[in-house]
Amino acid sequence: MSHILLLGIKYLFINNTHFQLLYNKILLYNCFTIR
Known part of the structure; x- marks a missing residue:
């Protein structure tokens, strides 16, 4: 049970960092196109 929870947290963390990179x-x- 705890192993599945750990995998879920790791999965969410990976997705979150990927989203942050995409957002950046x-x-x-946008900064380059405005200039």
């Missing part, structure tokens, strides 16, 4: 890319892209 979008922000950088």
Whole structure:
């Protein structure tokens, strides 16, 4: 049970960091297009 929970937390953490990278890319892209 705890093993499944740990995998779930790791999965959420990986997804969250991936989303942050994507969000940062979008922000950088917007900054460059505005200039």
